[in-house]
Amino acid sequence: MLHVLAKPFGDNMKHILPAEMFDAYKPHPKVYNLPERKFLIMKAHVLQVAGSRNDAVGAGSFGIDCYWSNRDCDKLADPTFAPKREGPGFRGALALL
Numbered sequence: 001m002l003h004v005l006a007k008p009f010g011d012n013m014k015h016i017l018p019a020e021m022f023d024a025y026k027p028h029p030k031v032y033n034l035p036e037r038k039f040l041i042m043k044a045h046v047l048q049v050a051g052s053r054n055d056a057v058g059a060g061s062f063g064i065d066c067y068w069s070n071r072d073c074d075k076l077a078d079p080t081f082a083p084k085r086e087g088p089g090f091r092g093a094l095a096l097l
Contacts, residue, residue: 003016005090008091008094009093009094012094015038017034019034026054026055026058027055029061029062032048033062043062043063043064047093047097048064049066049069050066050067050068051069053074053075053076055068056068056070056076056081056083057078057081057082059081059083060080060081065084065085066083066085067087067092067093067096068083068085068086068087069087069088071089
């Protein structure tokens with residue numbers, strides 16, 4: 001599923017890290033630390049593209065930048081960790097790459 005979603009990004013999408021391959025699920029902090037653990041990429045250089053409000057809050061609480069594809073105009077239960085960027089679909093993340 002993630003590879004199909006990544007197609008519009010073309011060659012800009014270098015790695016896709018599904019949570020399932022690391023025995024943890026979002027919003028567990030272990031998932032958001034994957035880029036640093038696997039590729040030594042500091043979280044300041046990571047963009048989480050979130051498809052749900054839980055993913056967006058999880059990324060924010062871990063301290064990584066997030067684009068939230070908020071297709072249903074959902075509201076966050078806790079805006080403390082709201083993403084800096086959101087839009088109605090995944091294509092909005094293209095401008096951030």
